[in-house]
Amino acid sequence: MDEFHRLKQLNKIAPDPEYALQTRVRILAAPQKMQVPIWSTFVVSLRSGSIVAIAALALVVIGGGASLMKYLESSALSSPTLKAEAQAIDMQIELTNVDYKSLPSFAPLSVKRDAIASKDKDKSDNATSSAMNIDEALNALTQ
Amino acid sequence: MLEEEHNLIARSVKGDGEAFGILYDHYHPRIYRFVYLKVGRREEAEDLAHQVFLHAWERFPSYTDRGYPLGSWLYRIARNAVIDHYRTRREAVPIEDLDPELFTDGSDIESAAEEGLTLSDVRAALTALKPAHQDIIILRFVDELSLKEAAEALGKSEGAAKLLQHRATRELKKRLDAKSPKPERHGRISPPKTAE
Numbered sequence A: 001m002d003e004f005h006r007l008k009q010l011n012k013i014a015p016d017p018e019y020a021l022q023t024r025v026r027i028l029a030a031p032q033k034m035q036v037p038i039w040s041t042f043v044v045s046l047r048s049g050s051i052v053a054i055a056a057l058a059l060v061v062i063g064g065g066a067s068l069m070k071y072l073e074s075s076a077l078s079s080p081t082l083k084a085e086a087q088a089i090d091m092q093i094e095l096t097n098v099d100y101k102s103l104p105s106f107a108p109l110s111v112k113r114d115a116i117a118s119k120d121k122d123k124s125d126n127a128t129s130s131a132m133n134i135d136e137a138l139n140a141l142t143q
Numbered sequence B: 001m002l003e004e005e006h007n008l009i010a011r012s013v014k015g016d017g018e019a020f021g022i023l024y025d026h027y028h029p030r031i032y033r034f035v036y037l038k039v040g041r042r043e044e045a046e047d048l049a050h051q052v053f054l055h056a057w058e059r060f061p062s063y064t065d066r067g068y069p070l071g072s073w074l075y076r077i078a079r080n081a082v083i084d085h086y087r088t089r090r091e092a093v094p095i096e097d098l099d100p101e102l103f104t105d106g107s108d109i110e111s112a113a114e115e116g117l118t119l120s121d122v123r124a125a126l127t128a129l130k131p132a133h134q135d136i137i138i139l140r141f142v143d144e145l146s147l148k149e150a151a152e153a154l155g156k157s158e159g160a161a162k163l164l165q166h167r168a169t170r171e172l173k174k175r176l177d178a179k180s181p182k183p184e185r186h187g188r189i190s191p192p193k194t195a196e
Helices: A003-012 A017-029 A038-073 A079-088 A109-142 B005-013 B017-039 B042-058 B070-089 B109-128 B131-142 B147-154 B158-179
Strands: none
Touching: A003 B017, A003 B109, A003 B131, A003 B158, A017 B017, A017 B042, B005 B017, B017 B042, B017 B070, B017 B131, B042 B070, B070 B131, B070 B147, B109 B131, B109 B158, B131 B147, B131 B158, B147 B158
């Protein structure tokens, strides 16, 4: 038997009719898919993402600019206001007299130290006396 | 190619189930046969054929009619489905899986058995071929596609398909000749029959 004749006989192979009908019904019941190419999905997402980003940036710029303008226009930073504020500052600098005569310029260091120490002692005495006065006052209040 | 196939395709692209049903009725036996001859098992062939047509129906809206028969596209889907099937299964297909009941031509049991054996040999020889050789043999000699249609289904040029066919038939003939009983020649002694 010729092999090609045998091959043609394989044409008799057929599916089960009941199975064929069942699968037909199931297939036609399935929804069709609208295929979108991947690249177009990427472009769409990029486009929408960039639109959102640009919109957000615009909002920030507009909002920030508006508030900046408001701030600049306020009286707090205008040049006439600044001038007036500067003039209003009352800076009185007082230089106290420096007693150079009490200490000779070429006096030894120990002498200078003694002089400074005596001055410090006077200050502490005054502080002690004032502290005691405060204590007396407080005692008087409590009684 | 089915009559008014282009019209049916155009309607199916728009979602006409009735039109696709007609295409299904025409191509389903061919796709099933193609898949069955490659995988060798009826249940698997049924599942794969179902997958092929489900895939085709779902993606029909994006199908572009380039003038070729729809069968070429369906065979391509079927080939890919079989490749994916083998990739996941990795099992050896039993050669004796041919079911004589498939031949519903009303023949008596004896002749059906004889045909089954003969066809079993052909099936075995076909299974032993390379996948590309199997494809061209099935498309050209079992489903009787034209060379142009077979080339389109395989994604090859007509020249390449013709060359492939030539090699496939040579290989198949070699295997069938090896299986068929050799006639007695001069001076050749055939092996004695075993005594009962």
